Amino acid sequence: xxxxxxxxxxxxxxxxxxxxxxxxxxxxxxxxxxxxxxxxxxxxxxxxxxxxxxxxxxxxxxxxxxxxxxxxxxxxxxxxxxxxxxxxxxxxxxxxxxxxxxxxxxxxxxxxxxxxxxxxxxxxxxxxxxxxxxxxxxxxxxxxxxxxxxxxxxxxxxxxxxxxxxxxxxxxxxxxxxxxxxxxxxxxxxxxxxxxxxxxxxxxxxxxxxxxxxxxxxxxxxxxxxxxxxxxxxxxxxxxxxxxxxxxxxxxxxxxxxxxxxxxxxxxxxxxxxxxxxxxxxxxxxxxxxxxxxxxxxxxxxxxxxxxxxxxxxxxxxxxxxxxxxxxxxxxxxxxxxxxxxxxxxxxxxxxxxxxxxxxxxxxxxxxxxxxxxxxxxxxxxxxxxxxxxxxxxxxxxxxxxxxx
Amino acid sequence: xxxxxxxxxxxxxxxxxxxxxxxxxxxxxxxxxxxxxxxxxxxxxxxxxxxxxxxxxxxxxxxxxxxxxxxxxxxxxxxxxxxxxxxxxxxxxxxxxxxxxxxxxxxxxxxxxxxxxxxxxxxxxxxxxxxxxxxxxxxxxxxxxxxxxxxxxxxxxxxxxxxxxxxxxxxxxxxxxxxxxxxxxxxxxxxxxxxxxxxxxxxxxxxxxxxxxxxxxxxxxxxxxxxxxxxxxxxxxxxxxxxxxxxxxxxxxxxxxxxxxxxxxxxxxxxxxxxxxxxxxxxxxxxxxxxxxxxxxxxxxxxxxxxxxxxxxxxxxxxxxxxxxxxxxxxxxxxxxx
Numbered sequence: 001x002x003x004x005x006x007x008x009x010x011x012x013x014x015x016x017x018x019x020x021x022x023x024x025x026x027x028x029x030x031x032x033x034x035x036x037x038x039x040x041x042x043x044x045x046x047x048x049x050x051x052x053x054x055x056x057x058x059x060x061x062x063x064x065x066x067x068x069x070x071x072x073x074x075x076x077x078x079x080x081x082x083x084x085x086x087x088x089x090x091x092x093x094x095x096x097x098x099x100x101x102x103x104x105x106x107x108x109x110x111x112x113x114x115x116x117x118x119x120x121x122x123x124x125x126x127x128x129x130x131x132x133x134x135x136x137x138x139x140x141x142x143x144x145x146x147x148x149x150x151x152x153x154x155x156x157x158x159x160x161x162x163x164x165x166x167x168x169x170x171x172x173x174x175x176x177x178x179x180x181x182x183x184x185x186x187x188x189x190x191x192x193x194x195x196x197x198x199x200x201x202x203x204x205x206x207x208x209x210x211x212x213x214x215x216x217x218x219x220x221x222x223x224x225x226x227x228x229x230x231x232x233x234x235x236x237x238x239x240x241x242x243x244x245x246x247x248x249x250x251x252x253x254x255x256x257x258x259x260x261x262x263x264x265x266x267x268x269x270x271x272x273x274x275x276x277x278x279x280x281x282x283x284x285x286x287x288x289x290x291x292x293x294x295x296x297x298x299x300x301x302x303x304x305x306x307x308x309x310x311x312x313x314x315x316x317x318x319x320x321x322x323x324x325x326x327x328x329x330x331x332x333x334x335x336x337x338x339x340x341x342x343x344x345x346x347x348x349x350x351x352x353x354x355x356x357x358x359x360x361x362x363x364x365x366x367x368x369x370x371x372x373x374x375x376x377x378x379x380x381x382x383x384x385x386x387x388x389x390x391x392x393x394x395x396x397x398x399x400x401x402x403x404x405x
Numbered sequence: 406x407x408x409x410x411x412x413x414x415x416x417x418x419x420x421x422x423x424x425x426x427x428x429x430x431x432x433x434x435x436x437x438x439x440x441x442x443x444x445x446x447x448x449x450x451x452x453x454x455x456x457x458x459x460x461x462x463x464x465x466x467x468x469x470x471x472x473x474x475x476x477x478x479x480x481x482x483x484x485x486x487x488x489x490x491x492x493x494x495x496x497x498x499x500x501x502x503x504x505x506x507x508x509x510x511x512x513x514x515x516x517x518x519x520x521x522x523x524x525x526x527x528x529x530x531x532x533x534x535x536x537x538x539x540x541x542x543x544x545x546x547x548x549x550x551x552x553x554x555x556x557x558x559x560x561x562x563x564x565x566x567x568x569x570x571x572x573x574x575x576x577x578x579x580x581x582x583x584x585x586x587x588x589x590x591x592x593x594x595x596x597x598x599x600x601x602x603x604x605x606x607x608x609x610x611x612x613x614x615x616x617x618x619x620x621x622x623x624x625x626x627x628x629x630x631x632x633x634x635x636x637x638x639x640x641x642x643x644x645x646x647x648x649x650x651x652x653x654x655x656x657x658x659x660x661x662x663x664x665x666x667x668x669x670x671x672x673x674x675x676x677x678x679x680x681x682x683x684x685x686x687x688x689x690x691x692x693x694x695x696x697x698x699x700x701x702x703x704x705x706x707x708x709x710x711x712x713x714x715x716x717x718x719x720x721x722x723x724x725x726x727x728x729x730x731x732x733x734x735x736x737x738x739x740x741x742x743x
Contacts, residue, residue: 039697047566103556107537223537224563233492233557233697240695247693248686255682291698292629295690299633299705302683303640306675309682310644313675335651342592343643349584350636354629357577362629369633 005394012390019273026276033283035081036097037290037364040238042231043097044105048221050090056219058090065214066221067092069113069174072211076177077105092221097288102228110223111175115215117161118171125161125170130154132191134212136205144205145196146212155191163187174215180208241294248298249275252305260312266387267308274304274379281371292365300372303344307380311336315388325392333385340380344373449666450673456722463607463719466711470614479617482624483531485571487564489540491530492523496553502528508550512543523696527557534561558697574628581632582606585639593646596727601642604720605712608638612708626701634708637683641676641716648672649721661728665721673717680713 038045050058050066067086074082074096083095099105115128133149150158161170162184169181182195199205229237253271256264278297282289289297315332323331348370355366452459483490495505505528506520519531535543540559548554582602589598609631616623648668652659659667687706694702 049563103537103541103559110537222563223561224566226559226561228556228559230555230557232494232555237695237697240693241690241698244689244693245686248689251685251689252682255678255685259678292626292701295694295698295701295705296633298686298690299637299683302679302686303637305682306640306644306679309675309678313672317671339644339647342647343640346585346588346643347636347640349588350581350632350639353577353581353584354632354636357573357580358629362625365629365633369636 008390009394012387012394015387015390016269019269019276022276023272026280030276030279030283034279035286035288036234036238037288037293038095038097038227038234039229039291040234040289040294041098042102042229042234043099044094044102044109045225045227046094046106046109046223047087047225048092048094048110049224050092051220051222053220058219060089062214062219063090063092065210066113066219068207068210069214069218070094070109072177072179073108073175077108091224098231099228100231102230106223106226106228110221112220113215113218114175115212116173116176117158118173119161119165120168120170122171126154126157128212128215128218130157131212131216134209134216136202136209138202139196143196144199144202145194146199146205146209148193148195148212150191150193152191155189158191158193159187159189162193163189172212174211179211237291241291245294245298249301252301256305256308260309262391263308263312263315263388266391267305267312267384269387270308270379270384271301271304273383274375275301277375277379278368278372281375282368287367287371288364289368290364292362293368296365296368297372300369300376303347303373304376304379307336307340307344307376308384310339311380311384314339326389329385329388329392333381333388337381340377344377348373449663449670451666452669452717453662453665453722453725456718456725459718459722463611463715466611467607467614470610470617473614473617477617477620479613480620480622481567482622483534483560483562483567484625485567485623487534487562487567489532489535489562490558490560491532491540491543491556492558493528493530493544493547494555494557495526495528495551496555497551498526500526500551505530505547505551508547509543511550512546527696529696534563537561570625570628574631577628577632578609578635581635585635589643589646593650596724596731597646597650600720600724600727601639601646603723604642604715605635605638607715607719608634608708608711611711612704615707616704621700621703623704624700626698627704630701630704630708633705634712637709638712638715641679641712642720644675645669645672645716645721646724649724661725661732665725669717669721676713676717680709683709 037043048066048070050063052058056062063086067084070092071082071084074084074094077096077099079096079098081097083093085093087093094109096102096105113128115131116124117126119125130150130153131148132151132154133147135147137145137147139145165184166187167184169183171181172179180195180198182197195208199208249271253268256267256271258264260267278300281287311332314336315328318328318331319325351366351370351373355363355370358366493505502520502522505522506518509518509520509530509532514532516533521529521531523529532543540561544554544556582605585605586598586602589601612631612634615621616627645668648671649664652664652668652671656664684706687702687709690698690702691706
């Protein structure tokens with residue numbers, strides 16, 4: 001008997017120690033791997049809408065081109081994981097975190113594309129508007145190349161340039177950045193040129209063709225939403241909400257022990273595990289933690305506590321009805337399970353709808369809330385139960401008052 | 406070690422220390438304690454009988470809110486109306502918001518700007534929608550008048566975009582309510598679903614009403630807060646309904662009022678404790694969390710508190726009304742309790 005008792009206790013203690021060690025040593029590395037949203041490290045959230053105009057209609061093709069142009073610009077900034085994506089047919093969402101000067105970056109993104117051809121001396125000799133079309137294709141030998149077609153005026157100018165600079169490179173610049181630097185082989189007088197060699201794949205050539213096309217006929221983009229957060233405010237928000245979260249969590253931990261005694265302590269350990277799980281999942285899936293996301297996390301801690309509270313209140317009732325400790329624990333858990341399941345699933349529906357309709361930070365909030373709900377169900381049902389049963393089985397603590405009866 | 410354990414648990418008359426007997430003591434402990442809390446567990450606070458009072462309290466909160474909504478509406482932020490928001494930090498410590506306002510006004514805008522001080526040396530300026538060039542100009546002109554300033558945050562939202570946000574919010578609210586109603590109908594019954602969703606709309610109406618009465622500016626995060634309240638309030642209600650469902654299975658003879666009273670009393674500790682833990686966190690966020698999420702946290706705090714109230718005092722009473730309406734013997738039961 002003695003052996004059995006100690007075994008359960010040792011198991012419980014070891015598990016608790018693992019969780020505590022995980023919290024002490026794992027917290028920092030985990031949190032460092034979580035992507036911070038732009039509201040927490042400073043950055044830009046911008047939504048651009050393509051405006052239809054007779055010269056540059058906002059076709060899906062043109063918008064895709066504009067997206068390529070923006071990506072090209074953003075790449076020059078050398079940021080970590082910029083998000084540039086299409087929304088619907090005519091909108092582009094740009095999210096850049098960790099920008100030192102957000103206002104400057106916005107100006108860069110929003111400006112109209114400029115395509116220039118420059119001679120070896122670096123002088124602009126031809127402008128994008130004279131380029132009629134650019135298409136990627138494979139030639140007979142299967143090599144990827146880009147076909148350029150100029151309008152009448154462009155053809156004339158290009159003819160002159162290529163005659164003058166045979167054997168020399170002509171730089172093609174988009175927004176001042178070198179796109180490609182092909183060497184002129186022969187004078188091109190008919191306004192149809194081919195850039196070949198150097199393309200590894202059709203895709204690569206396609207990429208350049210898109211950029212060239214959008215540089216020749218840039219679709220006008222209007223910034224319909226723009227939010228910039230300076231790095232100072234971002235850091236301040238992160239610091240403050242971290243502090244607030246800590247205070248709130250400590251208050252919960254103390255409350256749980258004060259009200260639920262022994263199971264309260266166990267619940268506190270499950271909450272620590274819960275916190276680690278949520279943060280770990282966020283880090284693992286590369287989710288972005290936003291300011292509302294932190295609020296969602298803190299709120300979901302409340303829900304995790306709720307799951308524990310439901311269980312303990314249930315166990316308490318079972319004890320009061322005269323059940324033994326072990327059977328009260330088992331009955332309490334099995335009855336609490338469906339309560340927790342139903343209540344959390346309805347909240348999950350809410351989080352799902354929020355995720356579907358929300359954008360930006362709101363989406364981040366919904367993700368954190370959703371992960372939080374799932375983790376809270378998991379820890380309450382498995383971990384809390386395991387600890388409570390182990391302690392119960394060890395028969396070391398039999399005063400039912402300590403279980404809240 | 407064993408001895409210590411049992412000594413600690415020596416609230417009653419345990420003297421023996423052998424494990425076998427300890428276990429038995431565990432049994433007898435329960436028996437001893439049973440008398441006292443047995444009464445407690447059979448106790449039922451008369452929530453259901455006072456449901457007219459609860460309705461009145463709810464109406465006291467809701468009606469002024471509805472009137473306010475009709476008369477002055479919500480104080481919509483730029484997320485809804487479109488416009489620019491400039492959150493600046495002024496280097497000088499002597500600048501106050503009236504100086505900032507004068508400086509902004511002298512820049513020459515079509516609509517009157519609003520200036521609000523947020524924290525020390527920090528101001529939030531709201532204007533009509535401004536192009537990037539205009540904003541740059543405004544910053545330069547502010548710097549001329551107020552000394553060095555730092556732009557902490559700048560938001561510019563188009564009017565079309567704001568309209569979309571409001572539409573999306575209503576759509577999300579409708580779809581979430583419908584899905585929840587569906588889920589509850591499947592897992593419980595239709596009447597529970599209706600009562601839960603009505604209680605949820607009650608909470609949202611209270612929050613929106615309070616924000617309208619005090620004209621607190623609402624932004625995009627308010628939408629997220631409202632939708633979170635929706636998720637939270639329903640969670641709270643379901644736990645109670647789950648107990649009603651269970652009790653009605655175990656004690657089919659209980660009349661509906663007693664059934665609800667007993668269920669509410671049994672879940673009361675949980676209802677209060679849960680909302681308390683969430684309130685701890687929200688108050689901490691409200692006090693220490695910084696300006697940018699104040700509105701969000703405040704909305705949640707109000708919503709969660711009323712969510713707890715409505716689960717007990719709105720959802721269950723509404724369910725009673727529906728059950729009574731549906732029953733042939735409705736009159737008899739209601740006159741019994743009054």
